[in-house]
Amino acid sequence: MARTSTEHAAVGDLDLGTVLRALADEHRRAVITELAADESDGERMCQSFDLPVTKQTRTYHFRTLRDAGLICDIDYGNKKGIRLRRADIERRFPGLLDLLVAEFAGTTR
Amino acid sequence: MARTSTEHAAVGDLDLGTVLRALADEHRRAVITELAADESDGERMCQSFDLPVTKQTRTYHFRTLRDAGLICDIDYGNKKGIRLRRADIERRFPGLLDLLVAEFAGTTR
DNA sequence: CTGCAAGTACGACGTGCATCGTACCTCAAG
DNA sequence: CTTGAGGTACGATGCACGTCGTACTTGCAG
Numbered sequence: 001m002a003r004t005s006t007e008h009a010a011v012g013d014l015d016l017g018t019v020l021r022a023l024a025d026e027h028r029r030a031v032i033t034e035l036a037a038d039e040s041d042g043e044r045m046c047q048s049f050d051l052p053v054t055k056q057t058r059t060y061h062f063r064t065l066r067d068a069g070l071i072c073d074i075d076y077g078n079k080k081g082i083r084l085r086r087a088d089i090e091r092r093f094p095g096l097l098d099l100l101v102a103e104f105a106g107t108t109r
Numbered sequence: 110m111a112r113t114s115t116e117h118a119a120v121g122d123l124d125l126g127t128v129l130r131a132l133a134d135e136h137r138r139a140v141i142t143e144l145a146a147d148e149s150d151g152e153r154m155c156q157s158f159d160l161p162v163t164k165q166t167r168t169y170h171f172r173t174l175r176d177a178g179l180i181c182d183i184d185y186g187n188k189k190g191i192r193l194r195r196a197d198i199e200r201r202f203p204g205l206l207d208l209l210v211a212e213f214a215g216t217t218r
Numbered sequence: 219c220t221g222c223a224a225g226t227a228c229g230a231c232g233t234g235c236a237t238c239g240t241a242c243c244t245c246a247a248g
Numbered sequence: 249c250t251t252g253a254g255g256t257a258c259g260a261t262g263c264a265c266g267t268c269g270t271a272c273t274t275g276c277a278g
Contacts, residue, residue: 023129076254077246079254185274230268241256
C-alpha cells in the first residue's frame with residue numbers, strides 16, 4: 001500500500017542543531033553522503049547501506065535521520081524505502097550536501 | 110610575549126566528523142557563527158562571548174574548538190585572543206561558514 | 219608586594235547517545 | 249499455513265560529553 005510514513009517532519013522544520021547532530025555520527029553521515037552522491041535520487045532500500053551494526057541500531061539511525069528531516073521513508077510493511085529530502089535540505093541549508101559529497105570524493109580517492 | 114598557543118592543529122588536519130561534532134553544540138556553534146559573521150576577522154577576547162556557562166566550561170568549549178581546528182588562540186598569559194581560521198576552513202569545507210552565518214541572519218530577524 | 223580577574227588543570231557528576239538482546243509485527247515465497 | 253527476512257518496540261548497558269567545584273597559575277593595576 002506504500003503509505004508515506006509519519007508525515008515526514010514539517011517542511012521548514014529543519015533545525016541546524018538537530019541536523020548537525022545527526023550528521024555528526026559517522027554511520028548516519030555515510031548514509032546521507034551516499035544518498036547525496038547519487039544524482040538520480042532513486043528510492044533506496046535501507047538494507048542496502050550495509051552499516052556495520054545490527055538492524056536495531058540501523059532502525060535507530062534511520063529514525064534519527066528522519067526526525068532530523070533529512071530523509072523520508074516509505075513503509076511497505078516488511079520493507080522500507082528511503083529517500084533523501086534533497087530539495088528541502090538544499091533550500092534550507094544550501095551547499096550542505098555538497099560538503100558531504102566533496103568529502104566523500106576526497107575519502108575514496 | 111604573545112606566543113601562538115599549541116601550534117594550532119596541523120593545516121589540512123581538519124576532520125569533518127570532528128568539525129561537525131564541534132558545531133553540534135549550541136554554544137560552540139554560537140561562537141563560530143559570531144566569528145564568521147564578523148568580516149573584519151579581528152582578534153576577539155574569549156571573555157567577550159558571554160556564554161551562559163562558567164569559565165571552566167568555557168575553557169572546555171574553546172579547547173574543543175581549537176582541537177577541531179576551527180580557531181587558533183593566542184596566549185597572553187592572563188588573557189587569551191581568539192581568531193577564526195577562516196581561510197583554512199573555507200579551503201577545506203567551502204560554504205560551511207556561510208551556512209552558519211545564514212542561520213544566524215535568520216535567527217536574529 | 220598585594221589583590222584581582224582571566225584561564226587552566228583535575229576530578230566528579232548527570233545526562234545523552236550508540237549499541238545490542240529479546241520479543242513482536244508484517245509481508246512474500248514456498 | 250508455515251517459514252524466513254526485514255523492521256519496530258522496549259529495555260539494559262557502557263561510554264562520551266557538557267557541566268561545575270576546587271585549586272593553581274599568570275599578568276596587570278593599585
